Amino acid sequence: MFLHRTSRLTPFAMMICCLWISLLDTSLPAAETEKVDFSADVRPILARRCYACHGTTIQEAGLALHNYESATEETESGIVAIVPGNVDESELVFRIEETDPDLRMPPAEHEPLTAQEIQTIKTWIAQGGEYNQHWAFQPIPEIAPPAIADVSNPIDRFIDSRLIKAGIEAAPQADRDTLIRRLYYDLIGLPPSPEEVAAFVNNSDPDAYEKLVNELLASPHYGERWARHWLDVVRYAETNSFERDGTKPNAWKYRDYVIRSFNEDKPYDQFLIEQLAGDELDEVTRETLIASGFYRLGIWDDEPADPLLARYDELDSIITTISQGMLGLTVNCARCHDHKIDPMPQTDYYRMLAFLDELTPYGRRGDEKTFSQSDVSDPELNAKYQSIENQLRDLRQRMYELEQTGVVKMSAEDQRATETGRRKKLLERKLKKYLDPEPWVQYEGMKEEERQLEEQMRQLPERETVMSVAKVELNRAPTTVMLRGNPHVPGDVVEPGFPELFGDADPQFSEAGPQPDRSGKRKAFAEWVASEKNRLTARVMVNRIWQHHFGRGIVRTPNNFGLLGAPPTHPDLLNWLAQEFMDQGWSMKSMHRLILMSNAYQRSSQSVDDSLDKDPNNDLFWRFDLRRLSAEEVRDSVLAVSGVLNEKLYGPSIYPDLSQEVLSTQSRPGEGWGKSSVVERNRRSVYIFIKRSLIPPELASFDFPDADVTCEARFTTIQPSQALAMINGEFLNDQAKQFAERLNKEAGDEVESKVRLGLKLVTTRKPTETDVSEGLQLIDTLQKEHGLSAEESLKYFCLYALNLNEFVFID
Numbered sequence: 001m002f003l004h005r006t007s008r009l010t011p012f013a014m015m016i017c018c019l020w021i022s023l024l025d026t027s028l029p030a031a032e033t034e035k036v037d038f039s040a041d042v043r044p045i046l047a048r049r050c051y052a053c054h055g056t057t058i059q060e061a062g063l064a065l066h067n068y069e070s071a072t073e074e075t076e077s078g079i080v081a082i083v084p085g086n087v088d089e090s091e092l093v094f095r096i097e098e099t100d101p102d103l104r105m106p107p108a109e110h111e112p113l114t115a116q117e118i119q120t121i122k123t124w125i126a127q128g129g130e131y132n133q134h135w136a137f138q139p140i141p142e143i144a145p146p147a148i149a150d151v152s153n154p155i156d157r158f159i160d161s162r163l164i165k166a167g168i169e170a171a172p173q174a175d176r177d178t179l180i181r182r183l184y185y186d187l188i189g190l191p192p193s194p195e196e197v198a199a200f201v202n203n204s205d206p207d208a209y210e211k212l213v214n215e216l217l218a219s220p221h222y223g224e225r226w227a228r229h230w231l232d233v234v235r236y237a238e239t240n241s242f243e244r245d246g247t248k249p250n251a252w253k254y255r256d257y258v259i260r261s262f263n264e265d266k267p268y269d270q271f272l273i274e275q276l277a278g279d280e281l282d283e284v285t286r287e288t289l290i291a292s293g294f295y296r297l298g299i300w301d302d303e304p305a306d307p308l309l310a311r312y313d314e315l316d317s318i319i320t321t322i323s324q325g326m327l328g329l330t331v332n333c334a335r336c337h338d339h340k341i342d343p344m345p346q347t348d349y350y351r352m353l354a355f356l357d358e359l360t361p362y363g364r365r366g367d368e369k370t371f372s373q374s375d376v377s378d379p380e381l382n383a384k385y386q387s388i389e390n391q392l393r394d395l396r397q398r399m400y401e402l403e404q405t406g407v408v409k410m411s412a413e414d415q416r417a418t419e420t421g422r423r424k425k426l427l428e429r430k431l432k433k434y435l436d437p438e439p440w441v442q443y444e445g446m447k448e449e450e451r452q453l454e455e456q457m458r459q460l461p462e463r464e465t466v467m468s469v470a471k472v473e474l475n476r477a478p479t480t481v482m483l484r485g486n487p488h489v490p491g492d493v494v495e496p497g498f499p500e501l502f503g504d505a506d507p508q509f510s511e512a513g514p515q516p517d518r519s520g521k522r523k524a525f526a527e528w529v530a531s532e533k534n535r536l537t538a539r540v541m542v543n544r545i546w547q548h549h550f551g552r553g554i555v556r557t558p559n560n561f562g563l564l565g566a567p568p569t570h571p572d573l574l575n576w577l578a579q580e581f582m583d584q585g586w587s588m589k590s591m592h593r594l595i596l597m598s599n600a601y602q603r604s605s606q607s608v609d610d611s612l613d614k615d616p617n618n619d620l621f622w623r624f625d626l627r628r629l630s631a632e633e634v635r636d637s638v639l640a641v642s643g644v645l646n647e648k649l650y651g652p653s654i655y656p657d658l659s660q661e662v663l664s665t666q667s668r669p670g671e672g673w674g675k676s677s678v679v680e681r682n683r684r685s686v687y688i689f690i691k692r693s694l695i696p697p698e699l700a701s702f703d704f705p706d707a708d709v710t711c712e713a714r715f716t717t718i719q720p721s722q723a724l725a726m727i728n729g730e731f732l733n734d735q736a737k738q739f740a741e742r743l744n745k746e747a748g749d750e751v752e753s754k755v756r757l758g759l760k761l762v763t764t765r766k767p768t769e770t771d772v773s774e775g776l777q778l779i780d781t782l783q784k785e786h787g788l789s790a791e792e793s794l795k796y797f798c799l800y801a802l803n804l805n806e807f808v809f810i811d
Contacts, residue, residue: 068131084129136561155598158573171623174604187216189225223263237707241299254293267586269530276526293467300362328540328561336485351497354479355525406434538578559712631702632685643742653689736799
């Protein structure tokens with residue numbers, strides 16, 4: 001609690017304290033010192049150290065430091081925390097410098113501010129104590145790239161200007177062997193063949209690199225690679241989670257929609273609108289209905305202890321995914337109370353929920369299709385089905401009435417049996433006995449007509465259904481703020497609206513939405529999210545694209561652009577990229593092309609000692625960061641090198657073989673896990689059936705994400721389970737055998753030729769003589785010292801080659 005300073009110090013103590021402050025104040029920066037930015041430099045300190053007691057929710061002693069007005073006005077105890085331009089009169093400074101534990105702020109049970117933090121606050125107050133809006137909440141400014149001689153790519157002009165200012169020397173450009181491998185993995189997630197590497201390395205065309213970029217962007221494998229990044233963000237899986245972890249029918253069609261969208265370079269704004277309001281658009285298509293399956297991807301409890309709470313937990317998962325994945329905002333933090341850090345009151349959360357409150361749950365136990373499956377069959381086909389179904393319904397009604405004339409003559413026990421699931425079998429055995437001959441002949445004729453109609457139905461092509469928002473609940477009770485987030489304690493009614501920090505006007509709705517039985521609220525929300533005026537959407541997506549090319553984003557917290565997120569290392573570059581992204585029609589491929597053509601992307605990972613000392617984290621992108629292959633890239637690369645990769649696109653998911661030990665980890669071992677043919681099992685990893693409770697070990701070992709929540713960036717770990725999977729795992733050993741068979745077919749009879757080809761396929765470069773010698777020595781040792789056959793030895797050489805660091809890491 002802040003008190004008036006004169007009420008607690010003796011005159012002598014006051015004199016000593018003032019002398020101490022004046023001495024410290026001599027270190028204040030001169031006028032030419034770089035200006036301290038409140039949003040970037042000061043607010044994070046206040047957020048970490050002060051807002052818990054003096055923020056949006058709790059305001060001890062009547063003091064709040066989260067906005068200018070409350071921080072600079074006199075409190076109930078008569079003090080002023082911040083006096084702009086006057087460090088000596090600012091109570092905040094006095095308190096954070098206090099040494100008496102009873103008076104110091106933060107309180108004694110917390111760590112005091114560091115000398116650097118104190119100096120930052122003092123400098124800021126001395127410079128006027130201005131409160132400016134957080135960088136991510138400001139409109140995207142118009143920015144021109146810095147002018148640097150002989151640098152044409154705008155990205156390089158931003159990057160190089162920072163390097164020049166910091167006196168950092170950039171690493172040299174990577175060689176062509178490195179660049180082609182880097183490009184292939186970044187864009188399509190597969191290794192280049194030795195022939196493709198040789199063709200690129202030996203190509204003297206000055207535009208060879210640009211042509212390769214365009215070729216890979218045009219590859220259908222590009223969508224497979226980049227769809228997986230988006231699937232991480234939207235927590236894609238094909239099951240419900242919880243104990244039963246039942247299958248979500250047709251979830252794979254959403255995955256294929258994402259792959260196609262990336263391959264077609266669908267504008268990102270359209271991509272978002274289709275997912276957020278695909279069932280509410282002016283023109284609803286099969287594709288947009290599949291896109292609306294976004295709302296059905298989350299976990300679903302089919303037997304909740306508290307159904308009302310489960311419904312709002314499901315909606316919270318959607319709000320979290322939208323706000324973090326698309327907007328870079330942790331709106332979900334305001335479910336139970338005002339956001340502790342960001343300027344986001346609890347009402348903002350429920351105003352956003354009001355856009356979505358008409359969404360039905362994924363399903364109801366015993367009926368999981370009504371809300372989540374839409375029939376998208378051809379209208380003519382549906383008409384044929386409808387005609388036959390109507391005939392069957394009328395026929396079965398007449399059959400039932402005729403059956404009942406016999407049932408009433410049966411014993412009481414048999415009559416009761418006809419009211420159960422035993423009816424059909426009982427009637428087959430006994431009905432003839434209770435019907436007169438003429439009605440029986442009539443009944444037999446009806447049975448034959450029923451069989452014919454059923455056969456006609458079987459002859460029709462199958463109807464197609466897709467996972468979607470098939471049904472909504474209009475005219476629900478108004479949305480209310482829920483006290484402490486508890487749906488059983490409703491508070492004030494709220495209307496749909498956008499977060500206050502944007503200052504956007506509330507949406508206007510017509511009486512009827514664009515589609516029957518749809519209000520249009522989600523369409524209005526989607527258009528706001530995907531608007532060029534939205535301050536976050538473009539920034540968040542270009543940061544994600546940058547992240548997957550450089551290993552981390554310009555903002556290192558891709559799902560959190562708020563006050564507790566990491567500030568951008570290159571804010572001007574981020575803003576310029578966001579504007580360029582929109583200017584280029586939200587084209588993701590154009591953004592790829594711009595980034596990949598930069599010198600910054602084409603640098604080697606080679607270290608420069610002085611640069612490493614100055615920027616050990618590579619915040620300024622003076623070199624390229626080495627990275628480990630993702631789980632999917634490891635598996636797909638093994639299949640590609642062994643020569644068995646099935647490049648088939650799209651379609652239902654596949655099921656890799658799992659050991660009984662892995663299957664037994666489920667509550668019902670093996671339930672819901674299908675069996676695919678060998679050819680299907682060799683398809684790319686993006687097509688693997690994602691069962692939340694049963695992730696295949698070859699993916700799980702290499703940091704496949706938790707599919708229950710949005711994943712902003714995967715962990716990249718190096719751990720023993722990876723080595724065990726790569727050396728002892730059944731998948732790798734099976735593929736090593738396939739690899740050996742390939743070498744036998746393609747390299748001839750000479751062992752040395754097999755070793756050379758094997759190493760060339762694994763490393764995508766010409767092996768050195770030392771490499772070859774070590775491979776030959778391994779085979780010789782296996783045969784002479786361990787008594788293995790030539791075939792077994794070759795297989796273990798292949799396993800060794802697949803375990804080389806050069807195979808698992810991208811330079």
